[in-house]
Amino acid sequence: xxxxxxxxxxxxxxxxxxxxxxxxxxxxxxxxxxxxxxxxxxxxxxxxxxxxxxxxxxxxxxxx
Numbered sequence: 001x002x003x004x005x006x007x008x009x010x011x012x013x014x015x016x017x018x019x020x021x022x023x024x025x026x027x028x029x030x031x032x033x034x035x036x037x038x039x040x041x042x043x044x045x046x047x048x049x050x051x052x053x054x055x056x057x058x059x060x061x062x063x064x
Contacts, residue, residue, distance in 0.1 A: 010046045019053070 012030075015037075016023045028045050029035040036054050037046040 008048050010051070012044050012046075012047055015046045015051065018048075 002055075010018060012023050012026045015021075016026050019026070026035065027044070027047070030037045030046075036050045037044050039045070
């Protein structure tokens with residue numbers, strides 16, 4: 001039996017839920033380079049591992 005794994009890529013909607021932010025804010029930050037992401041065609045995608053590292057960096061930056 002094949003193991004089912006969660007995808008490591010998130011859509012704008014999934015990331016908005018994960019970060020508890022509005023979708024429009026995700027779009028704005030992604031387009032402005034404040035959130036690490038990339039476009040596949042015309043849609044944004046975000047790697048969960050990269051977002052988790054970004055969160056840690058934001059925490060560190062705000063605590064320094």
